[in-house]
Amino acid sequence: MTxxxxxxxxxxxxxxxxxxxxxxxSKSNVVDPTTSSSEFRKWVFSRxxxxxxxxxxxxxxxVVYNSEVTIETESKGKSLDGxxxxxIWTIEIEIVTSDRGNNNTDGKxxxxxxxxxxxxxxxxxxxxxxxxxxxxxxxxxxxxxxxVVPEVKSNELCYRRSFILGYKSKMQVSA
Amino acid sequence: xxxxxxxxPANSLSLEVGxxxxxRVHRNLPNLVKEGTRxxxxxxERDMKxxxxxxxxxxxxNTLFTSGIQWRQRPNGNIGLLFIxxxxxxxxxxxxxxxxxxRSRTRLLAWALQAKSANIRRKxxxxxxxxxDKIGIYVKPHPFINNGWNIGRPKLRPxxxxxxxxxxx
Numbered sequence: 001m002t003x004x005x006x007x008x009x010x011x012x013x014x015x016x017x018x019x020x021x022x023x024x025x026s027k028s029n030v031v032d033p034t035t036s037s038s039e040f041r042k043w044v045f046s047r048x049x050x051x052x053x054x055x056x057x058x059x060x061x062x063v064v065y066n067s068e069v070t071i072e073t074e075s076k077g078k079s080l081d082g083x084x085x086x087x088i089w090t091i092e093i094e095i096v097t098s099d100r101g102n103n104n105t106d107g108k109x110x111x112x113x114x115x116x117x118x119x120x121x122x123x124x125x126x127x128x129x130x131x132x133x134x135x136x137x138x139x140x141x142x143x144x145x146x147x148v149v150p151e152v153k154s155n156e157l158c159y160r161r162s163f164i165l166g167y168k169s170k171m172q173v174s175a
Numbered sequence: 176x177x178x179x180x181x182x183x184p185a186n187s188l189s190l191e192v193g194x195x196x197x198x199r200v201h202r203n204l205p206n207l208v209k210e211g212t213r214x215x216x217x218x219x220e221r222d223m224k225x226x227x228x229x230x231x232x233x234x235x236x237n238t239l240f241t242s243g244i245q246w247r248q249r250p251n252g253n254i255g256l257l258f259i260x261x262x263x264x265x266x267x268x269x270x271x272x273x274x275x276x277x278r279s280r281t282r283l284l285a286w287a288l289q290a291k292s293a294n295i296r297r298k299x300x301x302x303x304x305x306x307x308d309k310i311g312i313y314v315k316p317h318p319f320i321n322n323g324w325n326i327g328r329p330k331l332r333p334x335x336x337x338x339x340x341x342x343x344x
Contacts, residue, residue, distance in 0.1 A: 048225045053304030065221075068214065088341055090214060092330075142340040149325055153229060166337035174226050 008138035009173045016067045016089045021131050029123040032042055033103055033112045055093055059098035062114045068089045072175055083174045093163040100156050109159045142166035203342055209253050211338035216246030216255045219327035226323030239263050267320045276302055277309040
């Protein structure tokens with residue numbers, strides 16, 4: 001796991017994503033409902049994993065998609081020399097769970113979905129976490145969850161939910 | 176999302192501030208919706224490509240994972256469309272049928288040489304090495320459009336919400 005640092009004009013995409021990914025990928029923040037605290041399982045990805053690959057470790061998993069950056073060059077908030085502009089980040093987090101499992105984890109897709117969603121909202125709304133990412137340059141958090149979408153894949157019932165995160169800041173975008 | 180503008184009747188300046196704020200909403204909202212639609216469109220495009228990959232459609236057969244699926248929106252337009260190449264639509268909803276596999280059908284032969292079924296791979300290699308002139312293979316649809324749409328559609332509201340919240344913050 002890499003550490004999160006302050007967002008500057010040279011790392012607008014990478015560091016904004018890193019800040020959110022590191023929050024979600026921490027076991028103390030978002031708990032994997034299928035493993036114990038001593039076990040390790042890679043379950044937070046940056047893209048949709050290949051579920052047929054031999055190294056796929058199963059459901060549930062979380063995808064933190066790459067951040068999208070909008071620099072508002074026409075906005076009133078920019079500085080006179082144009083070096084500081086309003087920047088808006090959009091980052092999508094997607095949770096995928098499945099009803100298929102072993103023994104007592106079978107049929108728990110929706111239970112896992114709600115547990116993970118609770119943890120994600122708690123993590124993102126946590127005052128200390130908000131202060132940390134604000135110190136790194138992500139202000140005005142906007143957290144927008146979507147509904148749960150059931151999806152059937154090869155006779156396996158999966159559930160998906162997305163969180164659309166938005167952040168805004170006025171920052172230096174040029175040296 | 177609710178936007179609350181407090182106006183104090185005793186203060187005439189308060190009314191002017193309120194009107195200025197309403198004007199700002201009126202001025203910015205069209206651009207926010209336009210940008211929100213564009214963001215949702217690119218998300219839908221990605222979801223559709225992921226759905227195609229999950230439906231076992233192979234990337235090498237054509238351009239479905241590049242320009243074959245793309246969100247098209249004019250720079251100043253609120254409306255966009257998700258363009259999917261015709262062969263993608265046919266792949267999604269065709270009836271199962273037999274096709275003749277010959278050496279002249281190079282793309283089909285390339286697919287058959289890497290097919291999941293060992294039987295099709297063996298027969299395709301015999302066609303490729305001229306031991307057979309042609310074979311008949313049974314092809315089935317790979318439905319992916321409905322699935323991609325079902326995943327992408329619910330994201331419209333959160334994306335527009337985010338746009339309005341940040342745009343008017």
